Amino acid sequence: MSTNNEYPQTVNFDGAEIEVRMMSADDRDAVLAFAKDLPEEDLLFLRIDLTDPDVVDDWVANLNSGLSTSIVAYDSEGLVGYASVHKTKARWTRKVGELRVNVAGKYRSKGLGKFLTNRIFDIARAQGLKKLMGNMTTDQRSAQAAFRRLGFVPEAVLADFIEDWSGTSRDLLIMSYDIDGHSETLDEPARV
Numbered sequence: 001m002s003t004n005n006e007y008p009q010t011v012n013f014d015g016a017e018i019e020v021r022m023m024s025a026d027d028r029d030a031v032l033a034f035a036k037d038l039p040e041e042d043l044l045f046l047r048i049d050l051t052d053p054d055v056v057d058d059w060v061a062n063l064n065s066g067l068s069t070s071i072v073a074y075d076s077e078g079l080v081g082y083a084s085v086h087k088t089k090a091r092w093t094r095k096v097g098e099l100r101v102n103v104a105g106k107y108r109s110k111g112l113g114k115f116l117t118n119r120i121f122d123i124a125r126a127q128g129l130k131k132l133m134g135n136m137t138t139d140q141r142s143a144q145a146a147f148r149r150l151g152f153v154p155e156a157v158l159a160d161f162i163e164d165w166s167g168t169s170r171d172l173l174i175m176s177y178d179i180d181g182h183s184e185t186l187d188e189p190a191r192v
């Protein structure tokens, strides 16, 4: 099981060395640069506006308070992805976390999203969480397909629940993953 002291770790993706480490305040500017480089279509669907420094500061504050735990991935040029589990303070949902994962276009469909998600599964399990939720719009077909492949199942669709950054209404798809059912022995790239 992965714990904080297993990081940083270096893995190989598509011939590139990727360093994965726990996110801290030091990653603030790299997250802003990553968000700035995202294609417009991705920005449209971002749950929080990562191009806004105040929003990234809130994320860092959540890391410090323990509400969020995040890992970040870097290649030699900068941040290329992150995965994060977010908890709420509500007692009812204390065993549930929300997964957010985002991979730079140049590394998509190479297994990095799966690697980061597996690491977050381990972190979430170590924190005693039982379920992870993933939120996306019903229009995000690729993300849905990837989440299904990661073992998430659709739980609910909430009609017109989201207004994207262009002001268009979208349906929210909530997917869930049962952490206890996850195997830690999935095939992974070799560690460097």
Ligand SMILES: CC(C)(COP(=O)(O)OP(=O)(O)OC[C@H]1O[C@@H](n2cnc3c(N)ncnc32)[C@H](O)[C@@H]1OP(=O)(O)O)[C@@H](O)C(=O)NCCC(=O)NCCS
Pocket: 042, 099, 100, 101, 102, 103, 104, 107, 108, 109, 110, 111, 112, 113, 114, 115, 134, 135, 136, 140, 141, 142, 143, 145, 146, 147, 149, 150
């Ligand atoms: C969703 C996302 C993180 C997936 O990352 P990724 O690195 O491209 O995914 P991986 O290469 O690790 O693929 C994971 C699995 O999903 C499948 N998959 C990935 N993209 C897919 C696509 N477009 N269509 C179908 N399946 C796909 C892969 O084949 C793989 O399945 P496998 O384990 O059976 O081989 C990435 O597309 C992304 O950053 N999207 C934008 C942000 C977002 O929408 N996040 C989701 C909401 S939080």
